[in-house]
Amino acid sequence: MGYPILNVLIFLPLAGAVVVMAIPAARADLARYIGVGFAVVELGFVVDLVVQFKTVAGFQFVSNHSWISAFGISWHLGVDGISLFLVAMTALLFPIAMAGPRVASNPRSFMGWMLVLEAGCIATFVAMDLFVFFVMFEVTLVPGYFVIAGWGGLRRNYAAFKFFIYTFAGSAFLFVGILSVWFLVGRRTGHNSFDLITITRTASHLPLVDQKLILLAFVAAFAVKIPLVPFHTWLPDAYTEAPTAGSMVIAGILFKLGAYGILRFGVFIFPTAAIDLAPLLLTLAAIGIIYGAVVATVQRDFKRLVAYGSVADVGFIVLGVFAFTSQGITGGVLEMVNHGLTTGAMFFLVGMIWERRRTLRISELGGLQKSAPVMAGVFVLVIMAAIGLPGLNGFVGEFLVLVGTFITHRWWAVVGAVGVILAAVYLLWAFQRVFQGPARGANATMADMTWRERGAIAPLLVGIVFLGVYPAPVLNRITPSVSNLLAHVHSVDPHFKIPPSGTTKVVYAVPANQAVDGALTGAAR
Amino acid sequence: MSAAYLIVALPLAGFVINLWLGRKLGDPGSGWLGTLASVGAFAATVVVWATLLGRSATSRSVDKNIFTWLPVAGLHVNFGLQIDPLSVTMALFVTGVGSLIHLYSIGYMKADPGYPRFFVYLNLFLFSMVVLVLSDNFLFTFLGWEGVGFCSYGLVGFWFDRETAAVAAKKAFVTNRVGDFGFMVAIFFIFFHFGSLNYSAVLGGYHAGHAFGLLAGHPGAISGVTAAAISLLLLLGAVGKSAQIPLYMWLPDAMEGPTPVSALIHAATMVTAGVYLMCRAAPILHYSHSSQVVVACIGAATALFAATIACTQDDIKRVLAYSTISQLGYMFLAVGSGGYTDGLFHMISHAFFKALLFLAAGSVIHGMRDEQNMKKMGGLGRYMPLTAVTFCIGWLAISGIPPFSGFWSKDDVLVSAWQFNKALWAVGLVTAGLTAYYMSRQVALVFFGEARWEEARPAHDEAADHEGALHPHEPDLTMRFPLVLLGVLAFAGGIVNLPYKPFNALERFLSPLFPTAIDPNIVVGTQTKVVLSVVTTALAVAGLVLGLTAWRRAERPALEPAFLRHGWYIDEGLAATVDGPMAGVAGGLAYEVDARGIDGVVGAVAWMAGAGGRQLRKLQTGYVRNYALGIGLGAVALLCYVATRVGS
Secondary structure, three states: OOOOHHHHHHHHHHHHHHHHHHOOHHHOOHHHHHHHHHHHHHHHHHHHHHHHOOOOOOOEEEEEEEEEHHHOEEEEEEEOHHHHHHHHHHHHHHHHHHHOOOOOOOHHHHHHHHHHHHHHHHHHHHEOEHHHHHHHHHHOHHHHHHHHHHHOOOOHHHHHHHHHHHHHHHHHHHHHHHHHHHHHHHHHHOOOOOEHHHHHHHHOOOOHHHHHHHHHHHHHHHHHHOOOOOOOOHHHHHHHHOOHHHHHHHHHHHHHHHHHHHHHHHHOOOHHHHHHHHHHHHHHHHHHHHHHHHHHHOOOEHHHHHHHHHHHHHHHHHHHHOOOOHHHHHHHHHHHHHHHHHHHHHHHHHHHHHHHHOOOEHHHOOOHHHHOHHHHHHHHHHHHHHHOOOOOHHHHHHHHHHHHHHHHOHHHHHHHHHHHHHHHHHHHHHHHHHHOOOOOHHHHHOOOOOHHHHHHHHHHHHHHHHHHHOOHHHHHHHHHHHHHHHHHHHHHOOOOOOOOHHHOOOOOOOOOOEOOOOOEOHHHO | OOHHHHHHHHHHHHHHHHHHHHHHHHHHHHHHHHHHHHHHHHHHHHHHHHHHHOOOHHHOOEEEEEEEEEEEOOEEEEEEEEEOHHHHHHHHHHHHHHHHHHHHHHHHOOOOOOHHHHHHHHHHHHHHHHHHHHEOEHHHHHHHHHHHHHHHHHHHOOOOOOHHHHHHHHHHHHHHHHHHHHHHHHHHHHHHHHOOOEHHHHHOOOOOOOOOOOOOOOOOOOOHHHHHHHHHHHHHHHHHHOOOOOOOOHHHHHHHOOHHHHHHHHHHOHHHHHHHHHHHOHHHHHHOHHHHHHHHHHHHHHHHHHHHHHOOOOEHHHHHHHHHHHHHHHHHHHHHOOOHHHHHHHHHHHHHHHHHHHHHHHHHHHHOOOOOEHHHOOOHHHOOHHHHHHHHHHHHHHHOOOOOHHHHHHHHHHHHHHHHOHHHHHHHHHHHHHHHHHHHHHHHHHOOOOOOHHHHOOOOOHHHHHHOOOOOOOOOHHHHHHHHHHHHHHHHHHHHHOOOHHHOHHHHHHOOOOOHHHOHHHHOOHHHHHHHHHHHHHHHHHHHHHHHHHOOOOOOHHHOOHHHHOHHHHHHHHHHHHHHHHHHHHHHHHHHHHHHHHHHHHHHHHHHHHHHHHHHHOOOOOOHHHHHHHHHHHHHHHHHHHHHHHHO
8 A cells, every 4th residue: 555545545535526617607517527537537546455454453544634733633644444344335336326316506616516425425534533533424414505505396495404404413513522521531541632543442430420411422423424313304304305415425425424434433432331322222213213114104105205215324333333243333334335235226227207397296106117117117116125035135234134133132133124124014015006006108108218317327226236136245344343342342341242143263463552643453453 | 967957048148138039039930949948958957956866865865056246254155056855846847838838839829029028028938937946045046036936927917908817916926035134134034043044054955865964953953933934934935936825816816817827837847846845845844843833824724715716617727727726735845844846747738738728728719819718718729629638638637537747746735734733624526526617617617618708709899800700710820838747747647656666756856855764655555545535536527517417507696696706805805905095094194294294393403493583683783782782781691601610
């Protein structure tokens, strides 16, 4: 690794945003190509990142520079198995979202905001400094707001405002939490630092009450972002009102920031408190799985239906994370990636129907398979992935989550498995009403997918099939980091046994054996 | 043994090629490609079977790993094949019957706009089905299990612009999902208890007479309760897939699919997957007597229940659908009674005669230009002699008339039921009579008697005018050949397992998997068997005669009570008691709880912030005196606070 790859990944899209904005208004149409070009180059770098990534535990490609030393803030970046594929999925989804759907107006600022959003997302995933994480976590809200408010549907202003204020209010708790842990850890170690590894090493020695309170603050912020029921009501509005590309990346990536945050900054820093809090979160997750699916069933708007489906899907992620088993957490991480692929594809397809029919009311659609057989075929594939048909990606994630949860929390897993039935109900019913039956009026003559759209969605479909059939390369990269996480939990809380008993072959490498410059030492190799 | 890979690879290749090039290959190219893939898979299965026969009886189990699917810490699941007598038996008849039905479809689906799509699904189905039966672990089986369910969904809804087909497809998938829920939780349980999902690890190694090694006496042996939980959860999955009570409702509706689909998926192969699963999990099932009782009772109840409904249906395919449910009930009865081989034997003979009946029915529907109401048929034997003869072979086979295949297999099923529980045997016996009766009714209505279709299609029928008068006719050669071959098999298929020592090939082949210690055929003496057989046959003949004589006329309302025509009002009852309230709950959650309740609170918080802001804004008056007053009051309060702190 001859170059600071993570810094490149963050600053390249930012540079792209500047370039795109600088295009003269007369040549605004160029923005589309240049913007997508930057996103594609970014994807190229991410491919290099994945290729170079070693299948071991611990952070790799670490870059650490003191930033505001007075407060112990450093520009500390690194990637491990948990964040690697989130970065990869981000880099994959952005060019597709930027190239696939048509953008109605003002492509320069649209592409600019999208690139800023991409930079923010990637920075959040690779931040190893709590302050940097917080800033990036918040920064993503700004482009998110403008994408919804600038290019969204009829109620876009309401939706964008709600999205911004609601998640921002949650973040206030996150900020208080981060400052508290910074202060308490600083008092204990003698020097203040926002560094993730320093804090992780020390935070578990804090009084349990403090740990719990701070974790609760974190959870409050992430629960809104994820979102967990009952903090989810910004989601259907935001997803529905956002433009197609916006829905794709907001649903596909933005809320994973919350799920990722709860794993990396909640479970990792405060394992004992997280174990205590697990029943609450598992319950909220299980409720979300059922609730989201039931509410999705009766939605009258197709896009809103897909949005509520997301509420159900995130339940699986949280379920897996708080199962505290290798299978559960690995499944949860994989499910974040899966959901990005399937939901991204789903919103893309829904957007295609919107572009053609200018309505998404389910009652006004019907019989589209006749006029658009290819779109229907692709839709079936994506729906089946979302339902969790084995052989497609959704199943791998769901199964790992549920089997992992079953080991430690049997009944929650059973409730989650009920969600698997319900997903079939709402998605197949929607498919039946939209694509099957007799086609009337404009539905009979709707144009099928264009070659541009087919090309744009193809990588997502390849990902859906590949991860379903041969997830081993991905799992082999995620699992060591997850096992380390569990080993860390075990080291902090000896009462915690790593289930199932067959998996004690864990290398304990993070963070004790992790040199600050990123070189892997000792047992980690 | 490497031919085993081909069994899986060829249908997959057919699927992929047809998916890419199906439209170019068109009609009939894509059909022939699909058929070729299927026949190739059959040939490969025969090779594997022959290889297996060449080995000694105790070493007939080979694991073929393909690649690792899910490696996560303690969980390690492979795509792997297990070649043993059970899986090869299943694969043989799946690919064999499958090939014939592929061939039949070439002619049957001719000129359908979705022709390539049909064969895409059909090959994917075959692939999933062989994965289901050949897999060496529960999860890979589950992949095949869901795969066949998906293909069933796609094929039931093949004519998607028909509302009824779309609804039936969804119903089939969702009902199956309820069963799959059970299967999935069973898999969780199995992993939790055994730390593995491989058959060899969970069900014990393959040693003659020691198939239950790991369960009984092993230190990590599971408790009876766990065995019951696992087997009942697996049963839930099996019940969904094999359309047993209480999850049978989807199968009659699934007849919306093209007839070859009904023959292949909804009669011969996919619906038997539940029986296969029960046989595969025999060591666990056998460990829990209460589960066995449940399996047998569900089987017997379904057999009788579906048979009563079959007696009153008018749609030629719905009769066969209820008949399939009933026959599957027989298989569950046998498996629950411990007669695994008997259940499998009946599965095989049923595959022959029921596929035959469906294909012959398809030939009738084809000849009658898509008419499916038997009351509008009649006298077709004169116009379609080949179809009539083959259908009649199927009729006699399913009725259990010696020496047709169904006689031998049904006899075995009833023998195992006899030794397990006399009451269940009696239910099976009554069902045998009913079966002969409703099948005779069908034959009488369709092939015998007066032709009722001319007056059913009056001259002013636009379609008839346009295409000319209706002339029932025999089908193409590609459709006739499978009919004849299946006719031969339905007649003589019993020879795979006759109850005479050197001719019980199937029993001997499978015996290492299902040790003879639990084989009911040993327990029941030969004389008893003969008596049972005579009783059953007598009842079947009675049903036969009754059916033929009663249904010389097409209208006999007394024999068709409304509650049977409506299937005991189960569907209507469910619609009234479940659908409505469920929709109400969902609607209430979405539009009251979610939109008004939860989002209402969010809105209220926002409103309070806004209102609070408006109130606070009043403080910002801009008058210096007001601010001065505030500062002054603040200073006083601060002083008071400091004073009290200092004082204390």
